[in-house]
Amino acid sequence: MPVTGGVHKPIEAYRRLYPVTADKVWLNNASMGTLSAPVAGALRAYIKRHALGDISIEHDLKLVQRARETAARFINASPGEIAFTKNVADGLNIVAQGLDWKPGDRIVIADQEFPANVYPWQNLVKRGVELVKVASRDSRVAVEAIIEALEPRTRLVSLSWVEFSTGFRNDLKVLAKTCHERGILFCVDGIQGVGAFPLDVRETDVDVMATSSHKWLLAPTGTGWMYVRESLIDKIAISYLGQSSVSRGKSLDYLDFDLPLWPDARRFEPGILNYMGLVGLTAAIELFEEVGIDRIADRIKALTDGAVAGLLDRGYDVISSRNSAEWSGCVCFRSPKIEPAEIHRRLGERNIIISLRNDIVRISPHYYNDHDDIGRFLEALPR
Numbered sequence: 001m002p003v004t005g006g007v008h009k010p011i012e013a014y015r016r017l018y019p020v021t022a023d024k025v026w027l028n029n030a031s032m033g034t035l036s037a038p039v040a041g042a043l044r045a046y047i048k049r050h051a052l053g054d055i056s057i058e059h060d061l062k063l064v065q066r067a068r069e070t071a072a073r074f075i076n077a078s079p080g081e082i083a084f085t086k087n088v089a090d091g092l093n094i095v096a097q098g099l100d101w102k103p104g105d106r107i108v109i110a111d112q113e114f115p116a117n118v119y120p121w122q123n124l125v126k127r128g129v130e131l132v133k134v135a136s137r138d139s140r141v142a143v144e145a146i147i148e149a150l151e152p153r154t155r156l157v158s159l160s161w162v163e164f165s166t167g168f169r170n171d172l173k174v175l176a177k178t179c180h181e182r183g184i185l186f187c188v189d190g191i192q193g194v195g196a197f198p199l200d201v202r203e204t205d206v207d208v209m210a211t212s213s214h215k216w217l218l219a220p221t222g223t224g225w226m227y228v229r230e231s232l233i234d235k236i237a238i239s240y241l242g243q244s245s246v247s248r249g250k251s252l253d254y255l256d257f258d259l260p261l262w263p264d265a266r267r268f269e270p271g272i273l274n275y276m277g278l279v280g281l282t283a284a285i286e287l288f289e290e291v292g293i294d295r296i297a298d299r300i301k302a303l304t305d306g307a308v309a310g311l312l313d314r315g316y317d318v319i320s321s322r323n324s325a326e327w328s329g330c331v332c333f334r335s336p337k338i339e340p341a342e343i344h345r346r347l348g349e350r351n352i353i354i355s356l357r358n359d360i361v362r363i364s365p366h367y368y369n370d371h372d373d374i375g376r377f378l379e380a381l382p383r
């Protein structure tokens with residue numbers, strides 16, 4: 001990992017790179033992350049070049065290549081296993097529409113999944129596929145409950161790395177092993193974890209990980225990407241085919257319609273990509289590599305620990321698990337006395353930005369927040 005001058009700068013030093021910290025307490029990275037100055041600078045440079053007509057497809061393709069290598073390195077994949085998409089749902093739909101389902105096949109998800117990890121599978125019900133939603137208990141998705149739902153006809157399990165409404169972190173390694181022992185594919189919606197925790201797709205052994213960049217990665221919207229295990233690429237039929245799905249080598253013959261598919265995950269990208277978004281994604285990940293993703297996770301742990309202790313002290317109910325393998329950057333809570341909308345409103349008035357999800361209040365600090373931010377949040381809570 002590149003490290004500034006061979007020595008890590010203290011993590012607090014990076015806060016000044018986030019302009020949002022000047023006048024807001026942004027505790028809403030699970031909804032929308034804010035851009036750092038280096039990311040905003042990379043986007044501005046891209047816009048300037050394009051505004052001045054300093055445009056070349058070769059240059060843009062190099063930017064895409066760099067983004068692909070950077071994303072792959074970040075999760076220990078190879079570049080050929082990364083496809084750029086629009087969002088999480090786009091990635092999961094590529095898988096849902098590409099596998100050869102038979103009537104009676106079963107897919108298992110949890111009942112607390114975000115819609116992006118429900119609709120792509122639900123869309124297969126009309127083809128005779130059965131979608132099983134495992135009930136969560138005490139804001140947890142129990143591995144035992146997932147195991148109980150697995151039957152001989154189960155072909156795929158798809159879960160969020162971190163559940164958006166409870167902050168519960170699923171154990172990807174255990175789930176992948178459980179699935180593979182039964183010949184089942186394991187698919188992950190990674191968006192609430194990637195950028196907050198280290199992910200090694202080889203070590204965890206997941207088959208597919210679809211994510212996007214505007215939350216914990218602190219990069220632009222519309223910049224989705226997915227990992228597809230190399231041996232699975234050929235088993236996913238291409239639903240959307242276009243100029244970029246095929247390898248044209250040096251040929252400039254745009255009327256040759258017999259070009260071969262890319263042998264790797266680029267075949268899932270039918271056309272020109274969100275180049276500007278990818279420039280932002282590269283800058284965001286390169287900055288995280290400099291900071292160190294382990295240090296980022298530790299910092300999020302310290303900040304969320306502080307928030308949880310303060311919430312409990314003030315009589316709030318924290319519903320997110322804080323167990324060692326289950327905690328995440330999302331802390332979800334309620335008050336026994338005060339309406340969630342009222343809490344949200346009061347904090348908003350003080351420029352403290354948080355989320356409401358159904359009847360739950362959620363904060364999601366990132367590494368650029370500090371303990372003063374948490375203190376201001378706690379102070380502003382209605383008693």
Ligand SMILES: Cc1ncc(COP(=O)(O)O)c(C=O)c1O
Binds near residue numbers: 163189
């Ligand atoms: C768990 C989870 N998955 C996916 C998404 C986003 O899905 P998409 O990128 O398809 O809009 C969100 C939040 O917006 C989320 O919390």
